[in-house]
Amino acid sequence: MRRPKYLLKFAAVHLILALCIVLPLGTAGAQDPVTIEYWNINTDTFGGPQVEALIASFEEANPNINVEPRSFSEYQVLQQTLETAIAGGNPPDVVQTGYPYLNYVGTSLPYVPIRELVEKYGGEEFLAQFPQNILDIPVVGGEQIGMAYSLSVPVVYYNADLMREAGLDPDNPPQTIEEWREAGEIIKNELGIHAIVWGYEQDNWTTQGFINSAGGDLLACVDGEWRAVFDSEEAINGMQTWRDLIEAGYSLDASNEEARQALLAGQTVAWVHSIAARAGIQRDADFDLRATVYPQNGDNPVRVPGGGNFLTIYSQDPAKQEAAWKFMQHLLSPEGFTEWTIGTGYVPLLPGLTEDPAYLADFVAENPIQQVGMDMLEKAVTWVSFPGPNGLAAGLRLHEAAELILSGQESAEVALQDAAFEINDLIAGETCSG
């Protein structure tokens, strides 16, 4: 009769002993290193080394967090891989996303809102460093879905040697479309090459710059719904200006890569492209490379889309979420922006860094091309992201219209009117305020 009691005591002692062994292990488990994935579009020639450096400095300061970067050649590839990963239940933790995907991510993907991250892990002081307009960039439907990270503006990179050879003054480059047209005639006659080339891609960044700088817009809020309005007279004039430059032989219907090759091979005097590519172009150019401002079209003020990307967190595991939030704060720190700007050309989003000798003041003073980018910032407007689940298809339709116009297959009027009609069908019912 005593035996069961003895057994009970024996079991209880063992249970307590076991708990004594297991509980500390559990505590130790919580301190185990956390590994997070950082997906970006920074290849070896475009910010890759800076990503490595930023990860190294973060890991040094946070020895329990390991960051694994994964680089993609372009936003599109990253985005489709991201969807597959999320669908497979294995999302990355921190992701760089191009602004054209902003609305799509905000309405279709399971991101962790910044509000939730601050509630769980703090970060009010970190957010307080940023101007409200920067915090508002990645806001969709009233929710801040991430943090604006990279911001770029288009500048005109030009080959001063060729300009001199054509008899033009490289210290006073053209500042307007009209002046580029005049220079184009001289360059064509003297050198037999193009004067200025805008490369364009499916993201509509260049197309929007032409439309906005001619006084037109892509979208407007009409009676509480988004409407495509790039079939306006101003927008049509803007696109027709671009086509006319190509038709006259002053410019070229080209992709960004083709335009880049044309500049580097001396087939064009100037290339209009993102300040974010500054470091790469400086490295590859074997001529006197300079930059000037985006050309003004008529009396219209220059308005160009701010390019770049924002960071979003997708981690569902709390430990990873916290680590991802810490990593994001490191990327967006003064040190992070300094490394990022020097290595790429992106404009830092924290105020005062370019005037602070501890950070970017010396660099900007010694780098006039970067200064042109800084000067262009005040001309930047929001890069349009078409709303709703058909938003990406809408963006593709606008790109196709640009292709039709620039290849001379259709007039700007017909192509833009047709595209606006189709896009309004695709985004019908997408509400807005204002």
Added chain:
Amino acid sequence: MTAHPSLAHRVKQLSVAQMLAGVGNRLTPYLYLAPALFFIGLFVLWPVARAFYNSLYDGNLLFPYREYVGPERYVDLLTNERFHQILIQSAYYLVLMLAGAFALPILLAIVTLNVTEREIGIFQSVFFLPTVIAANIAVSVWIWFYNPTGGLFNTVLKAFGAEPVVWLRDKDLVIPAVALVAIWKQFGFHYLIALAGLKSVPKDLTEAAAVDGANNRTITRRVILPLFGPTALFLLVITLIQGLEFTFVPIEVLTGGGPAGASSNLIYSIYQEGFRTFRVGLASAQSVVLIVLFGGLAYVQYRMLERNVQYDR
């Protein structure tokens, strides 16, 4: 007179045994086929069924069944001018692929059939080289060829005093330009198959025909080509069925489907809708149309060509 009970019982037993044996015999082939059928079901039939199901809804990869659209999806698709254009362009690609990756390799194989072993080795190496290069890298080389300012083709044109051509942004030139790359990539593989098929024709038959007085042309037409039938059928099928697939990488790398969709085809359009604009329902509906079209094409091919193909040698 009734049968002896034990005999009737034995007959009954025998017939049950025979019946079971018959059932067993009938089931045996299916048992052998079961593993293959299982994998075909899992990797072919089930995805096709899911594609059809997905096509009835609007949504993306994460939420494929957000909104029911129903059969109207197919009405919209089949009456859509843009989709008609995609189908026409797909047919154009196939015609070019048939000319360049089916007829031309066979023609060249016939021409080079009687050259020496050393020379044939050179031909094989030269033509097969593009096949072994990774598609992305191989196609990237052509970006330089087609470059509008300093590209190879325009440099040659300039040397002859001609105006440069914007190869990949001219809607009339872009499909031949893209198809040329796909043909270049596929040509060597098809040439080797054609050559192997021609060489496998027994020599005694051609020698017998020669002894009977047939000239080279007659031997080729009356002896070699009929026996080459199965190889030609194989090449025809893979060129037609996979022709659009062969053009996928060149389209993606060179044009992205542009200008304004002028170089797209059915397979690229499915990719673009499914993985670029994330409209899974529309992409699935296009996939179903692709399956129906190419399934029908394959069936017609087999029915029409099988009759004319000589398998026995």
